[in-house]
Amino acid sequence: xxxxxxxxxxxxxxxxxxxxxxxxxxxxxxxxxxxxxxxxxxxxxxxxxxxxxxxxxxxxxxxxxxxxxxxxxxxxxxxxxxxxxxxxxxxxxxxxxxxxxxxxxxxxxxxxxxxxxxxxxxxxxxxxxxxxxxxxxxxxxxxxxxxxxxxxxxxxxxxxxxxxxxxxxxxxxxxxxxxxxxxxxxxxxxxxxxxxxxxxxxxxxxxxxxxxxxxxxxxxxxxxxxxxxxxxxxxxxxxxxxxxxxxxxxxxxxxxxxxxxxxx
Amino acid sequence: xxxxxxxxxxxxxxxxxxxxxxxxxxxxxxxxxxxxxxxxxxxxxxxxxxxxxxxxxxxxxxxxxxxxxxxxxxxxxxxxxxxxxxxxxxxxxxxxxxxxxxxxxxxxxxxxxxxxxxxxxxxxxxxxxxxxxxxxxxxxxxxxxxxxxxxxxxxxxxxxxxxxxxxxxxxxxxxxxxxxxxxxxxxxxxxxxxxxxxxxxxxxxxxxxxxxxxxxxxxxxxxxxxxxxxxxxxxxxxxxxxxxxxxxxxxxxxxxxxxxxxxxx
Numbered sequence: 001x002x003x004x005x006x007x008x009x010x011x012x013x014x015x016x017x018x019x020x021x022x023x024x025x026x027x028x029x030x031x032x033x034x035x036x037x038x039x040x041x042x043x044x045x046x047x048x049x050x051x052x053x054x055x056x057x058x059x060x061x062x063x064x065x066x067x068x069x070x071x072x073x074x075x076x077x078x079x080x081x082x083x084x085x086x087x088x089x090x091x092x093x094x095x096x097x098x099x100x101x102x103x104x105x106x107x108x109x110x111x112x113x114x115x116x117x118x119x120x121x122x123x124x125x126x127x128x129x130x131x132x133x134x135x136x137x138x139x140x141x142x143x144x145x146x147x148x149x150x151x152x153x154x155x156x157x158x159x160x161x162x163x164x165x166x167x168x169x170x171x172x173x174x175x176x177x178x179x180x181x182x183x184x185x186x187x188x189x190x191x192x193x194x195x196x197x198x199x200x201x202x203x204x205x206x207x208x209x210x211x212x213x214x215x216x217x218x219x220x221x222x223x224x225x226x227x228x229x230x231x232x233x234x235x236x237x238x239x240x241x242x243x244x245x246x247x248x249x250x251x252x253x254x255x256x257x258x259x260x261x262x263x264x
Numbered sequence: 265x266x267x268x269x270x271x272x273x274x275x276x277x278x279x280x281x282x283x284x285x286x287x288x289x290x291x292x293x294x295x296x297x298x299x300x301x302x303x304x305x306x307x308x309x310x311x312x313x314x315x316x317x318x319x320x321x322x323x324x325x326x327x328x329x330x331x332x333x334x335x336x337x338x339x340x341x342x343x344x345x346x347x348x349x350x351x352x353x354x355x356x357x358x359x360x361x362x363x364x365x366x367x368x369x370x371x372x373x374x375x376x377x378x379x380x381x382x383x384x385x386x387x388x389x390x391x392x393x394x395x396x397x398x399x400x401x402x403x404x405x406x407x408x409x410x411x412x413x414x415x416x417x418x419x420x421x422x423x424x425x426x427x428x429x430x431x432x433x434x435x436x437x438x439x440x441x442x443x444x445x446x447x448x449x450x451x452x453x454x455x456x457x458x459x460x461x462x463x464x465x466x467x468x469x470x471x472x473x474x475x476x477x478x479x480x481x482x483x484x485x486x487x488x489x490x491x492x493x494x495x496x497x498x499x500x501x502x503x504x505x506x507x508x509x510x511x512x513x514x515x516x517x518x519x520x521x522x523x524x525x526x527x528x529x
Binding site: 052 | 289295297302313314316317320321455456463464468
């Protein structure tokens, strides 16, 4: 069984490799975004040394790594699922001898590895040439960041599976999936580190899984928090992974009986 | 006159068709409205949260920045309403739909614009007006009798700037039928126009003023209403820039259409 999913990961990786030119423009897009926020934050800090628990240098590293982490964890499997439901392809997928959701996860992972190698890694190197920032100094810090990034990927993929599953009930929910994307960008800490938000908002967001997608790995990367706090964050991520599995199972059970194949 | 009436009639028909197709999936339609609204509000959240930590951003106050952002949303929403062919390459070139467009009696750019019109973006205009209005009240701005007319002129100019740049970019597809990936790039650059240009370094400021003049969509015209006299000259040039860049877009488009040889099957 494991071999099957490994193969799925490999195929998705190779498919993307064939269209890799598309991704070079992606690097530029991310560079544009990182540049915009880099200058903006520079102006925001002005003469101030520290804002929201981050120094200017840490903020620079945060902006760069937050976008590059997104390059890794971001995927469109919910849109793919929606399309397969709409076109009726999902019926064929469901009678195949594998689990549909695991297949989607494997494909997302193949895409993640591809984006990591051809997008995030060269991207972060390129950006470090233009915008000076500090990489984690110890192997332990790197390890914590990568572990946390892995969890971030899993949580984001789980949320995508959830919104993708909703298509089984609503038939068409592109709008909702797009709304989810922008909400994730804001609440995950991509545009604004969570520590900048007012206290009540931080408390509220503590009950939501979104900051585990970007804020945790990014702030671990900047080194603005002690190792004990970093491990605590990784622990929270592990808990979220387990918690989100429950609604996925419930929805998946229901979806199988509820499926209406539209056209096909 | 007859020609314009004709186009408006067709416009109304397309509008009717649009709402019929969209309202067939009602939850999706409202989902998209909500997602656009959230998208517009996220930047507002950013501004509000950041200004809880600092009093000024390069001498601009919070409400001034909010005003600029509200202003920016209006030409941007109009642009995305009328120039909604963000998938032009895929839809018209690769799938060969352009061949059909060329057989239509309307000008081909007008036809493409009509087919991809997105009237629900009118809500973006409303959001922009509300945000701008709020900031104007906070700043206690005063307006003269001709300001509304200038406002409309500046907004339309801003829309033409986006429209021109985007038309030119889309026209690249006529020369190369492979995917270019350039349009999402432009899509992302537009966000630089939201904040005062003096935030950025010289190179970016130059690009935003002369090459991809997105600063003329947000900061420069908004600075006029904020009575920032240093920027008056730029604000006055906005309509010129709008006309020039839209003309460039149109010329490139027409040139592309002449070169176009059809790629679809």
